[in-house]
Amino acid sequence: MSITAITADGRGSSVPDPEFRQILADVTAWVEGPGEAWAERIEADGVVPDALWDELVDRGFLALAAPRDLGGRGLSFVQWMGLMEVFSRSHASVRMIVHVVNGTWRAMNPFADDRQREQFVKPAVAGKLTVAFTLTEPGNGTGADITSTVRRDGDMYLLTGRKHLITFGVRCDYWLLFARLAGSIGKEGTVALLVDRETPGVVVEDTSQTMGVHGTDHATLRFEDAPVPVDQRLGEEGEGLAVALGGFLTPSRISVAMSCVGLAQRAQQLAVAYATRRVTFGKPLASRQAIAFQLAENEADIEAAKALTLTAARAWQDGEASAPALSSMAKLTAVDMLTRVTDKALQVHGGIGYWKSMPIERVYRDARAQRFEEGTNEIQKTVIARDLLRRAAALDLEP
Template structure:
């Protein structure tokens, strides 16, 4: 397999500030206008209309984070995070679409051949094909704890096992799937494969009935000797875990953390609007100390989390060694912040906020998904603690 310059993984691009400012303004207008109209349709039908996907594609919103060499807009990762913040104030399924399609290509691009780049990466960036990240398994933990296995027969791998909680797993074109070479153990036996959605020997169960994030499809998958061409392997045998964790999960965790910031800002906006218009005993409730203190705490919470997320984004952008740990710090801090902010924002609304007619109700439901997206906080804490102890050991060794 051939490799590519580091600039093509999204770290080396950047657009000029005036162009970026105009783009932020454009996306903000779309989120507040058409985005809200689409949100109402999604909640009413429980599905994401194909027309929405097409509109996001036509406006270039599904290829913003990719470098121009791949057909993208060429945003720096930290610039993309500024737009992720804006998109996340919209419906959670809109945020999910732009988050996933602006990121999955990044996992495989440094590891593919030139032919694979043309066949898979360029169409992914263009929004012509949808690739679902397929790692999680029922009955297993994370990372190298995989039961899905492959065995090679000639020019194909035969894939067997189960995956679940796979976002876009029902309606995608390919699954970017991680499995273990039969008989192997540890990280060196993990392979990454692009599995055709319509390959034989696959059972797909739609498991999309979720608490929030309505409209996004989720799948449970079962593979029985499913043939996967060897030329659809990404990287070499043994590269799978590096592709999954470094190429996708590290920047994706930062992106999810920023989505928490954006959604928290939307919750705060709704709470402030309600507090300044709801009148009791002749005064807006914003004049009540209990309410104003909740608003103040939310504001500080949001700003603190946002700065950590931006720091993690900049560190990943420059390929800093602590970027993976910082991504986990940002994610666990931001999801805890979002929990507190949305809870207080709903409390500001009183009983009115509990009804589906209130916008805060949807925000409150959608916020819960981020607590396990790209790994629970318990996983993030494990990553962070491992980094802390490793640096402490290195410090002692150097002393």
């Protein structure tokens, strides 16, 4: 990884520790105060109102991770993970907004020219544009096998294909969309395009009715010869997957891992509070060894996942070759940890934890979504095994 690439990804910046601690205190106060009020409203109404987006923009929460030359706050990646840990204790849709907006610029910026940086990247960092990452398709995976195609017609690409499970795909201003040149195969034919939400030839289906993460919109998209200006292509033809995966996927997986840590901390907080105040047969639940041991196991589980996630974060921040595999290890470990912690936390509550009147019910429901975000556990294992076997082959290890 070159120094230029690291700078473009925002890995070369940080803020002084006193400034970071103040930001952390501000974020924590918001999550525990106004954030909880927003969570109740989202669960009641089923939508994230524009007023919440506006508040997040006004507080600067959507520009924390980007470097200062893009209009961001200039936090290092490890510092940003400290804030993601806190944001993830809030409502899942709040976490989703700050995670996506504070990360999408990483995919765009290294490949943007000066005009694109002014027109798209900086407004996205400022919260003036919402850009939806648009890779996943219904009939195949999310890599070199994408089937959405473009064909050149003068200064336009004509886009045809389908995308689904696109977060913010309904309310966005642009889709950061990945397709391939018609007739091409493999990654060499892929392109990355910024597609205007109002482009003709596009059908948007709102598919936001999910088990958890209420309020976040999701879309299925259909394109039929939809015209996209060639000058809205990021990078060169053949660099589409590099845009999608290079500067975005690795840090995003680490961020999701830290999201699991934060949500698990919230589940543990609720379980400890309930076990302390709930009295059965004259004793608080927390005094019973069976309950205390579950809480102890949760605490150890959370700290172990957090340590691995921070190791991956430092590796990516330093441009180490091990970062992609470590990001998958962190995500795999953290999501499995979250499953165990939320299950025990709900069990501590007993039957009452299953009721929507209890905060743990939402946490338990939202936790399940993390198993899919930025790749399933099976994908993470594939990445880890590929790296492990590649290193073994390089060393020519004998059995």
